[in-house]
Amino acid sequence: MLRGAVCAQLARHTEARRDIDCTAEDLDRIGRLVGRLITPDAEEWPALAFTAFNGVDLRHRPAGVAPLALWAFGGAQIDQVALRAAAIVATRAAHLPPGNKDGQDKRVKFVHALIDACPTAEC
Numbered sequence: 001m002l003r004g005a006v007c008a009q010l011a012r013h014t015e016a017r018r019d020i021d022c023t024a025e026d027l028d029r030i031g032r033l034v035g036r037l038i039t040p041d042a043e044e045w046p047a048l049a050f051t052a053f054n055g056v057d058l059r060h061r062p063a064g065v066a067p068l069a070l071w072a073f074g075g076a077q078i079d080q081v082a083l084r085a086a087a088i089v090a091t092r093a094a095h096l097p098p099g100n101k102d103g104q105d106k107r108v109k110f111v112h113a114l115i116d117a118c119p120t121a122e123c
Helices: 008-017 023-032 047-053 078-084 102-117
Strands: 035-038 070-073
Touching: 023 035, 047 078
Parallel strands: none
Antiparallel strands: 035 070
């Protein structure tokens, strides 16, 4: 597939940042944090966890698709922990008015509450 050859809907959602390529910086940062990028062709891709997306009527739920990739930290294999895990996800292109950090603040508070409730991986 040629770079930029995407459907019209995806092009509309990504056109504002289409020319921004942070690949090298992102991979460098994740490497420094001892993390990794997991793609669907990886052995540890949690395919079973994403079966919930099968059959989603995208006309009514256009965002109802599995992620294209996952950032992971730690040594656990994602496919082994996915059934008992939670993920806090966001996007660089969050649709918030400039200066509005309400969504980010709520995610941070949620993560802190989750950590306080279960400080170990044994919960």
